[in-house]
Each structure stands twice: as C-alpha cells, then as structure tokens.
Amino acid sequence: MKHTDLPTPISALAAALALMLSACSVAPLRNEPGAVEAVMERAAEQRQGPLRVRASVPGEEEAERIFGIPIYDRDIQPIWLEVTNDSDLRARVILASIDAEYFPPLEVAYMHRKRFSKEGWMDLERYLYRNALPRRLEPGQTVSGFVFTNASQGTKTFNMDIYYARQPPEYEQFTFFIEVPGFQPDHAEVDFQSLYEESAITHTDNDGLREVLEQVPCCTTNRDATAQGRPVQLFFVGSGRELLRALLRARWDETSYERDEQYLAGADYLFGRPPDTVFRKRRGKTTERSEMRLWLAPILVDGQELWVAQFRHFIGRRYAIGEMLLGAQLDPDANDGRNYVLQDIWYSQSLQHWAWSATGKRVSKDSPELDFNGYPWFARDSYRAVIWISGKPVALTDATSMDWSRLEKETTSGSRP
Numbered sequence: 001m002k003h004t005d006l007p008t009p010i011s012a013l014a015a016a017l018a019l020m021l022s023a024c025s026v027a028p029l030r031n032e033p034g035a036v037e038a039v040m041e042r043a044a045e046q047r048q049g050p051l052r053v054r055a056s057v058p059g060e061e062e063a064e065r066i067f068g069i070p071i072y073d074r075d076i077q078p079i080w081l082e083v084t085n086d087s088d089l090r091a092r093v094i095l096a097s098i099d100a101e102y103f104p105p106l107e108v109a110y111m112h113r114k115r116f117s118k119e120g121w122m123d124l125e126r127y128l129y130r131n132a133l134p135r136r137l138e139p140g141q142t143v144s145g146f147v148f149t150n151a152s153q154g155t156k157t158f159n160m161d162i163y164y165a166r167q168p169p170e171y172e173q174f175t176f177f178i179e180v181p182g183f184q185p186d187h188a189e190v191d192f193q194s195l196y197e198e199s200a201i202t203h204t205d206n207d208g209l210r211e212v213l214e215q216v217p218c219c220t221t222n223r224d225a226t227a228q229g230r231p232v233q234l235f236f237v238g239s240g241r242e243l244l245r246a247l248l249r250a251r252w253d254e255t256s257y258e259r260d261e262q263y264l265a266g267a268d269y270l271f272g273r274p275p276d277t278v279f280r281k282r283r284g285k286t287t288e289r290s291e292m293r294l295w296l297a298p299i300l301v302d303g304q305e306l307w308v309a310q311f312r313h314f315i316g317r318r319y320a321i322g323e324m325l326l327g328a329q330l331d332p333d334a335n336d337g338r339n340y341v342l343q344d345i346w347y348s349q350s351l352q353h354w355a356w357s358a359t360g361k362r363v364s365k366d367s368p369e370l371d372f373n374g375y376p377w378f379a380r381d382s383y384r385a386v387i388w389i390s391g392k393p394v395a396l397t398d399a400t401s402m403d404w405s406r407l408e409k410e411t412t413s414g415s416r417p
Contacts, residue, residue, distance in 0.1 A: 027116050029123040031068030038062065039080050048172035050087035054144075055174075056080045057156045059181030068124065069112040076103055076111075077151035079158065079178075082144035085137040090165040093135050097161035097173075099149035105132040108148050137162075154185050154254030155244075175393075177248055185254035187277035192240060195276075196298045205302050209237075210357065210404055212299055213384070216308060218361040219371075220268035227372035229268040230330075231379060233338040233360055234309035236294075237301050238389030243294075246350035246389045252279040252292065266373070270295045270308060289314050292341065311337035332368055334379040342385045346399055352390035355402035360384040 036058070043056035057079050060072040071078065079098065085091050095102055103111075105128035113121040133145035149158070156178040163171040204212045213235065220229030236243050248254075255278045257263055267274035275293035282289045291312045299306040313331040331337065345351045360382045363369050368376035383405065 028120040029068050029116060029127065031127065032065045033127075035062055035065040036080065039066070040082075043080070043082065044176060044178060046174050046176070048174060050085065051091065051162055051172050052084040052086070053160060053162075053174050053176075054082040055160075055176045055178055057178045057180045059183075062181065067128070069108075069115065071108065071112075071148075072151055074108075074111055075151045076108060077149050077156065077180075078146045079149055079156065080144070080146055081133050081160070082142065083133075083137060083162065084142040085139060087164065088139045090139065091137040092163050092165070093133065093137070094161040094163060094171075095133070095135065095147055098147050098158050101150055103148040103150075105129045105146075105148065152253060154180070154183055154256075155248055156180055157248040157251075175249070177245055183254075184256055185277070186257050186259075187240075187244070187254070190276050192276070192296055195296055200298050202299045204299065206402065209299075209301050209306075209386070210355075213357045213359045213386070216297065216359065217270065218359070220270050220310060222372040223265060223267070223269055225269065225272075228369070230310060230312065230371045230375075230377055231334045231361060232270065232308050232310045233334055233379070233384045234292075234311060234341055235297075235357070235384065235386045236307040236309060236389055237304050237386065238307075238391070239305055240296075240307075242389045242391040243305075243307060245391065246345060246348070247279050247292075249350055249393075250344050250348035252281055255280050268293060268310060270310075271297070275310075290337075290340075309341070311341055313337055330375045330377070332376045332378055334363075334377050335381065338383075338385050342387060345387055345389070346396065349393040349396065350390055351387060351399040352394055353388040353400050353402050355386040355404040356383040357386050358382050358384075358405050 039056045039058045039062060040054075043054040045052065045054045047053075057077065058066060060070075063071050063078055067078070083093060106125055109121065109125040109128050112124065116124060128146075128148075131145050133147050134143045137143055156176070158176055160174040160176070161171050162174075163169055202212055202215075216232070216235075219231050221227060222229060236246075238246070257278060259274070264274060273295070276296055277294050279292045279294070280289055281291075291314070293310045293312070295308045297306040297308050311334075313336075315329050315331050342351075342354060346354075361379060362382040363378040365378045365380065368378040370376055386402070386404075388402075
C-alpha cells in the first residue's frame, strides 16, 4: 500500500463513528422482565374503602434491567402500581394525580429509539405499552403496571386519585412515601436518639414553649463559634417522621451530602454541630434553589420533638460553573424565606397550628449584617415562626393560630404574599 493510501486521522475517526452508529442502529432490545419481581415484593400497600393499592419504585439499576434502557438518564422515574377494585362499580385511575406531567409509554420509547434497530424500538414500544398501568378497573378486577413520572431525588412522594363511575362523582385518594433503592438521605445517617443525654433535654408544653424559645440562639455560627452565621427563623413541632412527610408533601427533596472536611469547615453550626439534615427545592435547571437546614433541638414540647430550621434562597447564577467560579448569591431577605415556608407548609395541608415568637433578631435593610461567609442579610422584624406539624392532611381553613404575638403590617410589607 502506498503512503497516500493510508487513512488520515479524520477519515479513521469518521469510520469509527460510522461503525459505532451502525452498531447502535442494529441493537435489539435486551431487558430482564423478571427483575420487576423484586420491586413488587417490597411494595407498600394501602386500602381506602373498597380499593387496595400497592406501590413500589425501582432504583436506577433495577429500572435499566427491567426496561433495557437507562431511563433515569432522561429524568424519568417509573412507579409500579397494582390496584384492586372490590367495589361493584367501575373505577378510573387519574394518572395526572400521580404526576401532572407524566410520560406516556410510547413517548418514553421514542426518547430512546436511537439506541436500537427499528425492530428493537418497536419491541420497546410494545413492552412499555403492554406494561403501563391501565386507567380503567372493572368491578372485582386487579390491574398492575407502570406510570412514568418525572424523577425526584430521595423518597418518592405522590398522590393517587381513583374515581368511581357514579353520579355525583366520588373518589378515593392515596398518598405514598416510597423509599427508592440506591439513595441514602443525610438524615438516615444521624442517630437522633443519642444526640442528647436525657439530663440535657428541656421538657415543656405549648404554653411554656413561648419562654423556652428565648434560649435558642438567633443565628448559626461558624465551626469554632467565633463568627455569626445566618438567622434561624423557623421552628417545627412534631415527630421526625411527621416532619419528613410534611416536607415531602410540600415537594422538598432530600439531599445526601458527603460530610467531608470541606463540608464541615464551611457549614453553619447550631447546638455545636452542622445541620442534621438539608432539604432542597430547585427551580428549573439553573442553580436557583431553596434550601432548608434543620437541627433537632434538646427540647420536647408535650412529648413532641422541636426542630430548628434555617432557610436560604440561592439566586443569580444561571449555570453551576458561574457559582463555582464566582460563588453563590443568597437572597438577603430573611423574613421572606420565613413567610414562604409557613405558607408552603400551610398550602400543602400539613399545618396544624402556628405562632409568632418574638425571639429573633431585627436587622435593618439599610444596615444589613454579614454572615461568616460575607453574605449580607436583614430582617425587618424579630419574629420567628413556630409551626405545629400535622401527620394527616389538614384543610386550609382548619389551621389555627396560637395567638402568641401579631405581626404589625409595616413589618411585613414587601414580603412574599
């Protein structure tokens, strides 16, 4: 072969790419339908009236085995459901109650079509369509299948409404909190039972709590307690399980931080330690997000746990690289975050009672303070919100005020409605 006949680097690369594309274009569907059995075995079960629902969520690796596609890579999370109708009426599952923006099975197949030959794609379509949850249930019938939802981090939280075919319309509503394999939230690594010695715990009731809250610092500190951090303006009264469900119901996501030296050196500290758990809400695909950092306090209120929370809203960076290079930007308005969380818990029907505790720190907007990272903050009033959590949904009109203190109109002007 002459030297001029040797392939150039560009042509060699093109040939390699063509070979790869060719290999992908003829790939058949390879999945393991039997892998769903492990998912079914750990299903949670609930019954409402004559309806029974079992629910489970496959982890990322399980889902890839079941469907033969990396479905989580497209931010799609399948939920396996089994529904039994023991009534004498037809019933209909409202898929939009599970996720208002769920993915139809053929759309999921279309999104992954380039991984397969045409026949492989058709096989995937048939498999997903055949294994999707039916909408209709005849009397005495049991149906099962998958609903393809938007992926969320941590415990999967969803409602499910099932209507009976009668007039006027009647329905049953189910609420599930499903642990997903492959994810360990940060709060699961904390031994809350051994955080405090019994002698260090203050026992009080709702009336006494008003005075006890004066003992809780206004703000966090840095690691060695030599500099002030940001304010803590929220208290939750309720068990850890009730609080977890309330936050998940309000669409807060669990997080899983690696508590390495870098994290510990930069964290906010309260009661001598970094947060026991952090929850997060993202806005779109930007770095804009809200975070809530929680600490279990050494205080029991009528036997219920008291949790102290700090809210932080990250703003101003469209891409993660901008935050990495230029640092984060935080909303300096501490009152706005406090009001937002109270209303968020109320609107998600987890608010039983609330009160205003005048034990915080008022900081003028014209003279903001800096936290130990140099970020400014201000608070137009000194009130902190106390929120009694309900383990069961509470109608918006049934939440009641403890009437400790009343916010003056001028102190909350400009805050989030």
